[in-house]
Amino acid sequence: MNRALGLLEITGFSPALAALDAMDKAAGIAVVQAELNDLMGVCLKIQGELAAVQAAIQAGHAVAEQMGGRPVGGVVARPADAAWPAVLSPPEFNPLIQQDVVVFPVYERTPQPGPDKEQTVDHPGSYALGLIETQGFTAVFEAIDSACKAANVEVVGKEKLGGGYVTVIIRGDVAAVKAAVEAGKTKVEGLGKLIAAHVIPRPSQAVLGLLPK
Numbered sequence: 001m002n003r004a005l006g007l008l009e010i011t012g013f014s015p016a017l018a019a020l021d022a023m024d025k026a027a028g029i030a031v032v033q034a035e036l037n038d039l040m041g042v043c044l045k046i047q048g049e050l051a052a053v054q055a056a057i058q059a060g061h062a063v064a065e066q067m068g069g070r071p072v073g074g075v076v077a078r079p080a081d082a083a084w085p086a087v088l089s090p091p092e093f094n095p096l097i098q099q100d101v102v103v104f105p106v107y108e109r110t111p112q113p114g115p116d117k118e119q120t121v122d123h124p125g126s127y128a129l130g131l132i133e134t135q136g137f138t139a140v141f142e143a144i145d146s147a148c149k150a151a152n153v154e155v156v157g158k159e160k161l162g163g164g165y166v167t168v169i170i171r172g173d174v175a176a177v178k179a180a181v182e183a184g185k186t187k188v189e190g191l192g193k194l195i196a197a198h199v200i201p202r203p204s205q206a207v208l209g210l211l212p213k
Contacts, residue, residue, distance in 0.1 A: 005032075005087065006046040006053040008060050008073040013159045013167040014131040014196035015069030016042035017207055019060035024206035026059035027052035031206045035089050036101040038162040045087065050077050067196055097160045105209030129156070129200045129207065130177040132184045133167040139192025143184035144168045150183035151176035157212030165195060169211060174201050 006029065010016040016034070023029060029048035036042055046056060057073045064071035079087065089102045132147065134140040147153065153172035160166050170180055178199050185197035200207060 003047045004050040004053040005076040005079045006048075006057045006073070007043060007076075008046075008057055008064070008071055009037075009041055009043040010064045010069040010071045011039075011041050012067070012069050012133055012165060012195050013042055013161055014133040014198050015064045015067040015071075016044060017129075017131060017169075017210070018067060018196075018198050018200060019064040019069065019071065020044055020210065021200050021204045021207045022063040023056035023060040024204035027055040029053055029056045029206075031105045031209060033089065033105075034103045034210055036094075036103075036161055040161045040163040040165045042161070050075070067198065097162075099160060099212075103210055105206065106213060107205060107209045126173045127202060128172065128174040128177040129203045129211075130170040130172075130181040130184075131167055131196060131198045131200070132170075132181060132188075133165060133195040133197075134188055134192045135164045135166075135195060136192030137164075137166055139188045139194070140166050140168050142191055143187045144170070146187040147180035147184035151180040153177055153180045159212050167196075174199070 010019055029046045029052050032045040032047055034042055034044050046053060054075050057075055061071045061073045092102045094101045132140060132143050147170060153170040153176050156169040156171050158168050181197050181199055188194040
């Protein structure tokens with residue numbers, strides 16, 4: 001536990017995933033967990049060498065800010081051993097939103113032998129994730145229906161935060177996901193508030209590990 005600790009708290013699940021993707025691609029860090037709060041926020045907790053954690057937090061902060069996620073971040077160079085019981089949260093299920101609010105990374109692996117062989121997609125070079133996040137269920141449900149009708153994409157899952165924030169995640173080829181997200185985005189107007197409509201090409205292992213299972 002003597003490695004540096006990075007914390008980045010972001011409003012909205014979509015900006016949080018986009019920031020995490022930038023963090024993982026910017027430096028060699030490990031995701032410890034993500035913790036949801038009741039104010040539409042996600043706190044990302046990472047560890048690694050001090051320089052790597054600083055670079056990752058800076059990269060994630062920039063992306064989250066660009067997406068309107070109002071990020072608040074910090075780096076603890078040498079976390080005190082006595083502080084870890086408060087920093088690391090145990091698994092927790094929120095019955096009000098019917099989902100886990102402390103998320104641990106889980107990586108899917110290929111059936112082939114070898115501990116380092118991880119399967120993400122058949123064609124990772126053309127693979128993307130699409131995020132549509134709204135405040136209000138009607139808006140996101142109609143948006144995702146339009147998205148699925150517009151292009152050949154698959155729904156990965158749904159994530160809820162407090163305040164009515166809900167994110168639906170899709171995947172497919174980059175072109176299909178871009179078309180689907182654009183179609184879904186136009187459907188939100190008049191039905192709810194659009195929080196984010198975003199495409200992550202070639203998502204990082206950190207992002208794939210935190211997707212709803």
